[in-house]
Structures are given as C-alpha cells and as structure tokens.
Amino acid sequence: MINKACFNNHRSLLEKAIYRPITANTSAIEKIKFTEKKYIPVFVFVTALFMLWGVAHSISDVLNKHFQNVLNISKAQSGLIQMSVFGAYFVMSIPAGWFMKRFGYKPGVLLGLILFAGGTFLFVPAANAGSFDFFRIALFVLGCGMATLETVAHPFAAALGDQRSSDRRVNFAQSFNAVGTIVGPAIGTVLLLGNTGNNMEDSLSPVKILYIDLGIFILLIAVVFLLLRMPLMFAAHAGHTGATDAENVDPVPGKTLVKHRHFVWAAIAQFFNVAAQAGTWGYFINYGHDVMGLSDEKAGSLMVLFMAMMAAGRFVGTYLMKWIAPNRLLAVFSLGSILSCLVVAQKWGWVSYGALFAINFFFSIMFPTIFSLGLKNLGRRTQQASSFISMGVVGGSVMPYFMGKIADEDVAAAYYLPVVCYVIIFLFTALFYKPRIRAR
Numbered sequence: 057m058i059n060k061a062c063f064n065n066h067r068s069l070l071e072k073a074i075y076r077p078i079t080a081n082t083s084a085i086e087k088i089k090f091t092e093k094k095y096i097p098v099f100v101f102v103t104a105l106f107m108l109w110g111v112a113h114s115i116s117d118v119l120n121k122h123f124q125n126v127l128n129i130s131k132a133q134s135g136l137i138q139m140s141v142f143g144a145y146f147v148m149s150i151p152a153g154w155f156m157k158r159f160g161y162k163p164g165v166l167l168g169l170i171l172f173a174g175g176t177f178l179f180v181p182a183a184n185a186g187s188f189d190f191f192r193i194a195l196f197v198l199g200c201g202m203a204t205l206e207t208v209a210h211p212f213a214a215a216l217g218d219q220r221s222s223d224r225r226v227n228f229a230q231s232f233n234a235v236g237t238i239v240g241p242a243i244g245t246v247l248l249l250g251n252t253g254n255n256m257e258d259s260l261s262p263v264k265i266l267y268i269d270l271g272i273f274i275l276l277i278a279v280v281f282l283l284l285r286m287p288l289m290f291a292a293h294a295g296h297t298g299a300t301d302a303e304n305v306d307p308v309p310g311k312t313l314v315k316h317r318h319f320v321w322a323a324i325a326q327f328f329n330v331a332a333q334a335g336t337w338g339y340f341i342n343y344g345h346d347v348m349g350l351s352d353e354k355a356g357s358l359m360v361l362f363m364a365m366m367a368a369g370r371f372v373g374t375y376l377m378k379w380i381a382p383n384r385l386l387a388v389f390s391l392g393s394i395l396s397c398l399v400v401a402q403k404w405g406w407v408s409y410g411a412l413f414a415i416n417f418f419f420s421i422m423f424p425t426i427f428s429l430g431l432k433n434l435g436r437r438t439q440q441a442s443s444f445i446s447m448g449v450v451g452g453s454v455m456p457y458f459m460g461k462i463a464d465e466d467v468a469a470a471y472y473l474p475v476v477c478y479v480i481i482f483l484f485t486a487l488f489y490k491p492r493i494r495a496r
Contacts, residue, residue: 090224091217099216101284103229105165105209108277109202110236111243112172112270114363116141116195117337118244119263120456121345121352126259127188131342131463135456138334140192142452144199145206152207153443161215162286164208169278172201176271183260194267207446210427211438223382223428227374230424234367238360245356313437319444322430325484326448329422332393332477334452335459336415339467343400346467348409365413369420386425387485392418393478400471408468415474422481451477 091099120134148171156164175198182190213229214222247262314320340362344355369389376385396418399411427445434441455473462470 088218088221090221090228095216097284098286099213099225099229101281102165102209102213102216103232104277105205106213106229106233107236107239108274109172109205110233111240112198112202112236113141114237114240114337114359115244115266117340117359118241118248118356119191120338121341121356122244122248122259122263123188123191125352126256127186129188130460131339131467132457132460133188135338135458135460136188136192137195138338138456139453140195141199141202142330142334142449144196145203146447146450146453148200148203149207149443149447149449152204152446153440155204156208156211156442157439161208161212162281164204165212165281166278168201168204168208169274169281170201171204172198173271173274173278175199175201176267176274179267180264183264186256186260203446203449206449207443210424210446211431211442214428214431214438222431223425224374224377226424226428227370227377227421230421231367231370231374234363234370234420237363238367241356241359241363245353245359249353249356313434313441313444316434316437316441318432319430319434319441321484322426323445323448325426325481326423326430326445327451328477328480329419329426329451330449331451331455332474333419333423335455335470335474336412336419338456339459339463339470340412342463342467343412343471344409347403348405362413362416365417366420369417370424373421373425382421382425383429383485386421386429387482389418389421390478390482390485394475394482397471397475397478401468403468412471426481426484 116137119137120131123129123137124131124134152164152168155167175194175196178194178197179191182194209229210226213225217225243266247266340359341352341355344350344358345352348355350358373385373389393415396411396414400408400415402408427442430445431438431441455477459470459473462473
C-alpha cells in the first residue's frame with residue numbers, strides 16, 4: 057500500500073509543476089528561455105504567417121465600407137462579410153486539426169496556404185459578376201485557409217521551445233499579426249476607398265488587382281516553406297511519463313478533453329473574444345464617418361493607427377508577462393475593454409473616439425493568451441484542443457450582423473454589445489483559467 061504522506065508529497069510537487077506557468081515567481085520566469093537557437097528559422101516563418109492572415113482579416117473590414125458604397129448594401133448586410141470569413145473557422149477548424157495530427161505541422165501550413173490563395177483568386181470571377189454572394193463564397197474559401205493556418209500555427213509556435221514560455225512566444229507571434237492588421241487597412245484604404253470609380257465595374261477592378269497580388273504572394277510563401285528545412289522537434293505534446301514541467305504534459309490522461317475545464321472555458325472565451333473583435337473592427341470606419349463626421353478615406357486611414365494600438369498592446373503585453381502572470385494581465389485588459397466600450401457608446405466626441413482606439417490596445421493580448429492558457433497541460437490532446445479553440449473564432453460571424461442591426465440606427469450604441477463579451481473573458485481569467493489535476 058502506498059504511504060499516504062508520500063502520496064500527498066508527490067501530489068504537491070506535481071501541482072507545483074503544473075501551475076508554474078501561471079504562478080511562477082519573477083526570477084524563475086526571467087530565466088526561462090524564449091526559444092532555442094535551432095528553432096529560430098522556423099519560428100520566424102511561423103511568425104510571418106501570423107502577419108499574413110492579419111493583413112487579410114483587416115482588409116475585409118475595409119471591404120465592409122467599400123461594399124456598402126459600391127454594392128449598395130446595408131451595414132447589417134456588410135456584416136455578412138465577417139460571417140463568411142469567421143464561419144469558415146467553424147467548418148474548417150476540426151478537419152484542420154485532424155489533418156495536422158495525421159500529417160504534421162508542415163503539411164498543415166501548406167494546406168492552409170493553398171486554400172488561402174484559392175480564396176483570393178476567386179475574387180476575380182466574383183468581381184466580374186458584381187455579386188455580393190459570390191464574394192462571400194470567395195471569402196469563405198479564404199477563411200478556410202486562414203482557419204487552417206491558425207489551427208496549426210498556434211500549437212506550432214507553442215511547441216518551438218520551453219512550454220513555460222509558450223504564452224510569451226504565442227503573444228510575440230501575434231504581435232506581428234497585429235502588424236499585419238496595420239498594413240491591411242493602409243492598403244485597403246488607398247486601393248479601395250481611395251479608388252471608387254464611376255460605375256460598379258470600375259469600383260471593383262481594384263478589388264481584383266489587390267486579391268490577385270495577394271494570392272501570388274501567398275503561393276510564393278508556400279514554395280519557400282516547402283523548401284524550408286525543419287529541425288528535429290521534441291514531441292512537446294506527446295505526454296511522456298517522467299517529463300519535466302517544461303513540457304506540455306497531461307497529468308490525468310484518463311480525462312476526456314471536455315472534462316478539462318480550463319480548455320472548455322478557453323473555447324467559450326475565444327468565441328466571445330472574436331465576436332467582440334469582429335464587431336469592433338467591422339464598424340470602425342462607420343463610427344468615424346457617422347459620429348465624427350470624417351470622410352470614408354480619412355476614417356480608413358485612421359484605422360491604421362487603430363491597428364497600431366493593437367500591435368503596441370501585444371508588444372507591451374509580451375514584455376509585461378515576464379513579471380505578471382498571463383491570466384492576471386488578461387483580467388486587467390478585459391476591464392479596460394469594458395470601460396472603453398462604455399465610453400465609446402456615449403458619443404462624447406474625441407473622448408469617445410479615443411476610447412475606441414483604446415479598445416484595440418486592450419484587446420491586443422486576448423486572442424493569443426486565451427489560446428495558450430487553454431492549451432496548458434493537455435498533452436497528446438493539445439492539437440485536438442487547438443482545433444476546438446480555433447473553431448471558437450466562429451463568434452466573429454455572429455456579432456457584426458447584430459451590431460450592424462443596431463448600427464443602422466445608431467453606430468455608437470452598437471458598442472454596448474461587446475461589453476457582454478469582455479465580461480465573459482474576465483470570468484475566464486478570474487475563475488476558470490487554471491488546469492485541474494484531479495480526474496472527475
């Protein structure tokens with residue numbers, strides 16, 4: 057019979073190992089390596105992928121206003137753009153996770169890039185037809201590519217080094233996703249909002265050129281990645297016995313995935329997080345036009361600064377995580393987002409407009425931090441969990457439509473809706489972020 061005192065002692069040591077990523081002291085966190093030298097080339101490429109889909113996501117927010125002008129659709133109808141993109145995550149995330157688990161990270165990235173490029177080339181017949189529904193099909197295929205890349209890239213980045221620093225790695229990679237969201241509106245504003253023609257054909261011609269160029273660039277990236285030599289990687293999610301706390305090990309492998317409470321709540325939090333993001337981004341230009349009296353082109357150019365706030369937040373957040381536990385920092389940023397949304401809805405001129413920019417700063421660390429917290433201590437189930445958390449991105453297909461319904465009457469009042477989302481995220485950070493070691 058096992059001595060009870062000995063068992064309790066071993067259990068105490070296991071708990072310390074499991075919770076170290078959340079509760080480590082300052083000196084311990086500072087000594088953990090960000091990554092290893094052998095992983096740097098691959099990590100740089102994976103980080104570039106984060107930037108790539110950031111460009112595509114933010115251009116779709118410019119398309120909202122462009123299609124309102126050119127295709128004569130309402131704000132609520134333009135929200136269907138986000139429904140097409142984010143709805144693809146619901147459909148594709150599970151198959152992408154299965155594909156990654158079956159064939160590995162590299163084939164998963166290549167599949168995502170091929171689908172991504174295919175979606176961009178479909179913009180050509182959609183523009184020729186002048187059909188909003190055809191554009192939505194193209195956006196759906198493009199979204200399938202982005203869903204595949206996100207499903208693969210997050211656990212890929214997390215696996216490229218010590219698992220105790222995975223939060224910092226994923227946030228760092230997502231910082232360049234934020235850089236991509238700066239580039240997207242800059243390109244979209246100049247090529248789309250700044251080039252509205254005299255008729256539909258002329259106004260949609262820049263859309264074709266933009267997405268053809270983007271598709272060619274994506275294919276070039278795929279060729280480069282195909283030729284990139286992969287280092288020998290430790291199976292960080294394999295759940296080996298006797299492993300250290302630097303690995304992502306499931307301490308209770310007998311539990312089914314849905315019994316890992318922190319994973320389930322991470323998927324829920326991600327749904328509401330992306331819902332808030334899609335709505336906030338989708339009507340930024342409308343807020344500048346309707347509330348602040350700016351031209352579409354001026355509001356679109358300010359979206360570059362809006363996205364720069366998110367990039368700044370991610371770099372700042374990554375740095376602060378050297379000293380502040382990720383869940384605690386996420387809680388503070390959630391409260392900041394709630395306050396900012398309430399101020400935006402009041403229409404207090406430049407004060408409210410400034411709060412709209414602040415939302416993106418506070419939003420910055422939410423997606424990657426929720427993702428990495430949800431993947432803690434899942435061992436061999438990590439890749440499957442990544443699929444479900446990625447599927448939570450479908451939240452972005454829901455919020456823009458309902459915010460658009462309100463925005464058709466009062467775009468400022470629409471910003472009350474994201475408050476609900478940030479409350480859910482706060483509850484995750486305060487109550488449900490921590491893995492449990494006991495089987496239930």
